[in-house]
Amino acid sequence: MSILPKSVQNLIDQFSRFPGVGPKTASRLVFYLLSQEKEGIDELGQAVLAVNKNIVKCQKCYNLSDSNLCSLCGSNSRDKKTLMVVEEPLDIVALEKTDYQGLYFVLGGLISPIDDVSPEDLRVNELINRLSDGTIREMILATDPSLEGEATAMYLSKEVEKYQNSGKIDKKLQITRIARGLPVGSDLEYADEVTLMRSLEGRKKFN
Amino acid sequence: MSILPKSVQNLIDQFSRFPGVGPKTASRLVFYLLSQEKEGIDELGQAVLAVNKNIVKCQKCYNLSDSNLCSLCGSNSRDKKTLMVVEEPLDIVALEKTDYQGLYFVLGGLISPIDDVSPEDLRVNELINRLSDGTIREMILATDPSLEGEATAMYLSKEVEKYQNSGKIDKKLQITRIARGLPVGSDLEYADEVTLMRSLEGRKKFN
Numbered sequence: 001m002s003i004l005p006k007s008v009q010n011l012i013d014q015f016s017r018f019p020g021v022g023p024k025t026a027s028r029l030v031f032y033l034l035s036q037e038k039e040g041i042d043e044l045g046q047a048v049l050a051v052n053k054n055i056v057k058c059q060k061c062y063n064l065s066d067s068n069l070c071s072l073c074g075s076n077s078r079d080k081k082t083l084m085v086v087e088e089p090l091d092i093v094a095l096e097k098t099d100y101q102g103l104y105f106v107l108g109g110l111i112s113p114i115d116d117v118s119p120e121d122l123r124v125n126e127l128i129n130r131l132s133d134g135t136i137r138e139m140i141l142a143t144d145p146s147l148e149g150e151a152t153a154m155y156l157s158k159e160v161e162k163y164q165n166s167g168k169i170d171k172k173l174q175i176t177r178i179a180r181g182l183p184v185g186s187d188l189e190y191a192d193e194v195t196l197m198r199s200l201e202g203r204k205k206f207n
Numbered sequence: 208m209s210i211l212p213k214s215v216q217n218l219i220d221q222f223s224r225f226p227g228v229g230p231k232t233a234s235r236l237v238f239y240l241l242s243q244e245k246e247g248i249d250e251l252g253q254a255v256l257a258v259n260k261n262i263v264k265c266q267k268c269y270n271l272s273d274s275n276l277c278s279l280c281g282s283n284s285r286d287k288k289t290l291m292v293v294e295e296p297l298d299i300v301a302l303e304k305t306d307y308q309g310l311y312f313v314l315g316g317l318i319s320p321i322d323d324v325s326p327e328d329l330r331v332n333e334l335i336n337r338l339s340d341g342t343i344r345e346m347i348l349a350t351d352p353s354l355e356g357e358a359t360a361m362y363l364s365k366e367v368e369k370y371q372n373s374g375k376i377d378k379k380l381q382i383t384r385i386a387r388g389l390p391v392g393s394d395l396e397y398a399d400e401v402t403l404m405r406s407l408e409g410r411k412k413f414n
Contacts, residue, residue: 003278003279003299003300003303004271004300005261005262005271005272005273005277005278006273007254007257007258007261007262007273008258008262008271010254010257010258011254011255011257011258014250014251014254017247018236018239018240019235019239021236027297027300028226028227028297029225029228030258031271031295031296031297032225032226033225033255033258034258034262034271034296035295038259040224041255041258041259042256042259043221044221044255045252045253045254045255045256045259046252046256047214047217047218047221047252048218048240048248048251048252048255049249049252049253049256050214050217050218051214051215051217051218051237051240051241051248052245052248052249052252054212054214055212055214055215055241064211064212064215064238064241065212066212066213066214070212071210071212072210088238088242089238089241090234090235090238092210093210093211093234096210
C-alpha cells in the first residue's frame with residue numbers, strides 16, 4: 001500500500017507516462033511541484049487543459065496549430081513551392097532555426113515493422129493529395145537519417161514516382177533528400193563508417 | 208518570435224520550471240503529451256488541479272496529506288514515542304521502505320547560509336512544541352549526511368538540549384542521529400575519506 005495521498009500517487013502515475021521519466025523522477029517532479037505556491041500549481045494545470053482545448057492539427061500540413069491553418073501555412077511570406085516532409089511537429093521547431101523558407105508536411109511517424117507502423121498508419125494519402133494540385137515543385141524528404149527514416153524516405157519517393165507515372169502528380173515535381181554526412185564540429189576519426197560513406201557520396205565541388 | 212502556438216509555448220515554459228528540466232526536455236515532454244489522446248491530456252491537467260486542491264500539510268508532522276492529520280499520524284499502529292526529523296516529505300517515502308514504525312516531523316529544509324536558509328526558515332519552533340508534551344522519548348535526526356544536513360542536525364540537538372535544560376522538554380528525551388558509513392553494496396577502495404572515518408567512528412561490536 002502506498003503511504004502517499006491518492007491524488008499525489010495519481011499525479012506521479014501520470015508523470016511516469018512521459019518517455020524517459022521513471023517513477024523516481026516522477027515522484028521528484030511531483031514533490032517539487034507540491035513545494036511551490038498554490039497559484040503556480042494551478043497555472044500548470046490550467047496550461048495543460050488550455051493546450052488540450054486550443055491545439056488542433058493544421059488542415060494543410062498537420063503541424064500543431066491554434067487555428068485551422070497553422071502560422072506557417074497561413075503566412076504570405078513563405079515559399080509555397082517547396083514542401084519539406086518531416087516525421088513530427090518537433091522537427092519543424094528544429095528546422096525553423098535554419099533559413100528554410102518553404103512549407104512543411106508532418107507525416108505522423110516513420111515506417112517501422114518492429115513497432116508495427118506500416119505506411120497505412122502515416123499520412124501518405126494526404127501527402128499525395130497535397131502534391132497533386134501542382135503547386136509544389138520540390139519535395140524535400142527530411143525524415144531522420146535512421147534505418148526507419150531512410151526506409152520511409154525511400155517508400156515515399158517510390159509512391160510519388162508511381163503517381164507521377166499515372167499522371168496524378170506533375171512529373172516536374174523534384175524529390176530531394178536532406179544531406180547525410182559528418183555533423184559540424186565532429187571528429188572524423190570517431191565517425192562511423194556509414195556516416196563516412198554518406199559523406200563521401202554526398203561530396204560537392206569545393207569552391 | 209516563436210513559431211509555436213501560444214498555449215504550447217506557455218506549457219513548455221511551465222515544464223521548464225521543474226528542476227533538471229531544460230527548454231529542450233520541456234519541449235519533448237509537451238510534444239509527447241500532444242501526441243497522446245485528448246482524454247489522457249485532460250486527465251493530467253485535472254490531476255494537477257486535484258492535487259493542488261486536495262493536498263494540505265499534516266497539522267502534526269507537516270507531511271503531505273489529504274486531511275488535517277496524515278495517514279501516519281492518524282494511524283493507531285505506529286510507535287508514538289519515536290519521532291524521525293526529516294528535511295522534506297520525499298524523505299518519508301524513502302524511509303517508509305524500511306521497517307521504521309515511528310512518526311515523522313518534516314522540517315521543511317536544511318540550514319544553508321549559501322542558499323540564505325536560516326533556522327527561522329525551518330519548523331524549529333513547531334518541533335520544540337511537538338517535543339514539549341513529553342510523549343516523544345526518542346528524536347532521530349535523519350537529515351542528509353551532507354554539510355547542510357550535519358549542521359542542521361547539530362543545531363537541532365543543541366536547541367533541544369537548551370529547552371531540556373530550561374525544563375520545557377523532558378530531560379529523558381533521547382536524541383539520536385542516523386548512522387553514516389559505507390553504503391551497502393559499495394566498494395571500500397572507492398569510498399571517500401570522510402565516509403570511511405564516519406564508518407570507523409560508528410563501528411559496532413560484531414554479533
